[in-house]
Amino acid sequence: MTRRKYVVGNWKMNGLTSALNEAQAIFAAAKEHPSVDVALCPPFTLIGPMIAAAPGAAVGGQDCHSAASGAYTGSVAASMLTDIGARLVIVGHSERREGFDESDADVKAKAEAALAAGLSVILCVGEPREVRESGGAIDYVLAQIAGSLPDEFDSTKLAIAYEPIWAIGTGLVPTVEDVAAMHGAIRAKLSDQAGSAAGQVMRILYGGSVNAENAEELLGAGDVDGALVGGASLTAAKFVPIVAAGAKLG
Numbered sequence: 171m172t173r174r175k176y177v178v179g180n181w182k183m184n185g186l187t188s189a190l191n192e193a194q195a196i197f198a199a200a201k202e203h204p205s206v207d208v209a210l211c212p213p214f215t216l217i218g219p220m221i222a223a224a225p226g227a228a229v230g231g232q233d234c235h236s237a238a239s240g241a242y243t244g245s246v247a248a249s250m251l252t253d254i255g256a257r258l259v260i261v262g263h264s265e266r267r268e269g270f271d272e273s274d275a276d277v278k279a280k281a282e283a284a285l286a287a288g289l290s291v292i293l294c295v296g297e298p299r300e301v302r303e304s305g306g307a308i309d310y311v312l313a314q315i316a317g318s319l320p321d322e323f324d325s326t327k328l329a330i331a332y333e334p335i336w337a338i339g340t341g342l343v344p345t346v347e348d349v350a351a352m353h354g355a356i357r358a359k360l361s362d363q364a365g366s367a368a369g370q371v372m373r374i375l376y377g378g379s380v381n382a383e384n385a386e387e388l389l390g391a392g393d394v395d396g397a398l399v400g401g402a403s404l405t406a407a408k409f410v411p412i413v414a415a416g417a418k419l420g
């Protein structure tokens with residue numbers, strides 16, 4: 171089974187309209203690497219302008235609400251993302267799980283709402299440092315998947331991002347062996363929960379301090395189908411080499 175490499179930038183709460191030229195440069199360079207699927211998830215305010223600046227590009231949100239509409243001040247519904255041309259959304263990022271108290275059930279509801287609205291989903295999981303140190307990382311992550319994976323879904327539309335919390339924005343990364351062991355365990359869990367065909371089709375991205383220097387090694391680890399990139403996705407100079415690493419391996 172060959173799964174296309176998928177390299178996604180999560181801009182987090184970074185980026186004014188002046189950053190749109192970086193997005194244009196990223197999507198222009200991505201065209202040189204047609205074997206890799208490239209997407210950017212900027213703040214909500216930049217989604218529409220980014221799609222206008224780079225027509226046809228895969229642009230998405232970093233979160234959505236699970237309800238279709240209503241009295242949820244400050245929130246954005248999945249259908250609102252589809253409406254402005256977004257193609258994907260990240261759900262369950264650790265900065266949402268931790269900072270906004272999102273449970274596995276919340277993440278599952280968001281993923282289901284996003285899929286129902288026609289978006290592709292990147293569902294994030296990952297353990298805190300103390301869990302990694304205690305040897306419980308795989309059990310922890312598989313429990314997150316058990317609790318947050320939708321009951322039914324199109325396996326081409328849902329990707330998992332494994333992001334160890336202690337590796338996000340820290341410059342620390344797990345060993346390639348640990349990444350491969352985790353991704354292999356995730357794939358076995360997906361096959362168990364969603365069926366073996368789905369388990370083979372679904373892409374599992376690694377995230378946490380991916381950069382131009384370590385991308386080839388991390389993307390080359392067993393069962394790694396791409397990367398979810400934070401800091402190094404903000405400029406073309408840092409992000410395009412990660413896309414190129416994916417193309418080399420893809």
Ligand code: PGA
Nearest residue numbers: 338339378379399400401
């Ligand atoms: P980082 O963030 O690449 O800056 O570590 C990754 C993420 O949080 O998705």
